[in-house]
Amino acid sequence: MKDEILEEVAKVIIPLIQVFGVYVIFHGHLSPGGGFAGGTIIGASFILYRIVYGKEKASMKFSYKRLMKIVSFGLLAYGTMKGYSFVSGGSHLNWPSPPLGTPGKILSGGFLLPLNIVVGAVVGITMYFFYSLFDEGEI
């Protein structure tokens, strides 16, 4: 759609939505939210960009190759971190792990913070893929 008011308002609102989404992801272990909820918010901001600015500009900024690379490396990192934690716990080995810290601070809880970030990225990109799939028929 080619509407001037919509474009100008979207230029201001989309960064605010993304900042809120990043806050929900990063505070996942201290307040309600976490990876899934924050990822959905960021995915909604991508979909809004695609609706307002049209298909060509959106596929220049969010190309299929770059998004697939982020998803694949994200899943690889998730699997490796989880595997490290499971194997070191199950076999009673004492390998080093991120510190637990004090509850209530942002850098606490061991592996929780990196896992939330990965899950947020993957969920956001998946939401955007589903919208473009229903809109076009192909990604």
Added chain:
Amino acid sequence: MLIDSFPLLTVLLLFITASIMPLLKKSNLVKGICIISFIVSFVMYLATLNRVLKTGDYFYRVGHFNAPFGIEFHVGTVECIMGILFTFVAIMVIWNSIYNIHFDIREDKIPLYYLLVNILIASLLGIVFSNDMFNVFVFIEIGNLASCGIVVVKDKKENIKAGMKYLIMSCLGSGLVLMGIAFLYSITGHLNMTYIHNELVKNYIHYPRTILITLGLFTVGLGVKSAMFPLHTWLPDAHSNAPTTSSAILSSLVLKGYILFLIKVLYRVFGIEIIRNFPILNIILVLGCLGMILGSIFAIFQKNLKRVIAYSTVAQMGYIFFAIGLGTELGIIMSIFHIIGHAVTKAALFLCTGAIIQGTGHKNLDELKGVGKEMPYTLGLFFIASLSMIGIPLLPGFVSKWYLALGSIEANKTLLIAVILASSLLNAVYYFPVSINGFFGEENLRGKIYKSKSKSLKELLPIIILVIAMIYIGIDSQSIINLIKTGLV
């Protein structure tokens, strides 16, 4: 002590290699990574079986929390045998698919296909090993999406309709299973299978109706997903329209994972003393008998070769439900033995069928007469595999039927031997004409050149290894049965 974590490492390895696959462009690299990950898993399971036979089964806690707060895996003899079986059949099927996957699927969807196969087999291994009810539910849901994906990846009209029917019925089944888990949690307050069993033994007398509803929900829910008799309607469409590799994996492996979960729920969570007070075992027995007879009767009337084999799968699932419903120790042992025998045989049958359909281009039975002169070795392997289905001695089909007859005498239900004999005869009625019309009859063979469309030895090697494994299981059946008996508690 890293050898303790081998079962968990295989599931993780399959998931991690699945997430690398969308990035690669060349399909040869993708096929190579897939086969190497399965070979590594197979070797790891052999090492774990070795360890379990020496020191006994053990519980492996996942992560840093003990049960009942954390998840644990129960690694025993039966689970290791299942793990070896799944990875072995998967290696053979994928080895065969290296040469002829490009007949069925477009070139750019091949990495996606191998990703789905990896995720599917990893979720089945998770169902087999896990000891926590909700963990099994998560793996069931992952397997749902992956197995529906490998049916619809071929883009034809009938595939998408069959895939849609499969998805809806599978989702119905897992919704019922989740309701059953909710009922069990509300009675006992635990999610770990051994803790639930201890709680149920103490106070099952106070909750007769709740346990009856829970058993019904689990049986119907898992019966929909593993083709118990009246709920099997999704199976012929889905298994016959899918690409050859998908049909082989779906028919031989996917149905078995859910039956194994049903065996675990009935005999490990509830236990044989509680189950005897409810009529659920008789219902499973009756439905198994109906499946054996009616599945074969439907198979006789089909014209497409793949649909005949798909209906034969329904009949063989009837045998396994019959064995579960007998309620004795011999019944459980024979159901697990039939799972092993049927997986190898059905994979060989579907791979032979795929080779025949790609070689000649015909799918219907009346166009396939005389194919024996053009592809003698392939039809010969098909003939040997179908002999096992009918029940010729020295092959695993005969061993299953013999011990099932012994089991039904032991449980005082002697009439059921007639059912077993009737279903064996019906099996012969539809398997023999395929081979006989292929090899003999003068008017069939006129105009065909000898060995014109035969596949090379390199492509037939996985099928030959599967048939040799099937003959070995048939000959060495007594030691396998003793191995299973030591694994059951």
Added chain:
Amino acid sequence: MEKLLTNYYETGAIILFGIGFMTLLLNNNLIKKIIGMNIMDTAVFLFFIAKGYIQGKEAPIISGNFKGMEGYINPIPTSLMLTGIVVAVSTTAFALALTVKIYEKYGTVELDKILNKGE
């Protein structure tokens, strides 16, 4: 009968499950079948989460000071159902994508017309 009325959350969940099940089986339109599947899954989530409620205690979020273990409701059913909701969403999305493809190939979304056209 009074047991059904005191546990009204569970009764409502089972009635909703029945409604979703009937919608899934008896309707002809594919979109309505997917809606029925969603209603059925939501009913199971409601049943499970309602089992975690203990009367007189509050939600398990620390705001202010920590009240010890007896001040909060059981958090395990809620966290399990989070996984269930994600699974239900992804299954619905996959089913809808398949419906779009069926509409392209067959031209209709009614199930009996699709079955008649096929074979």
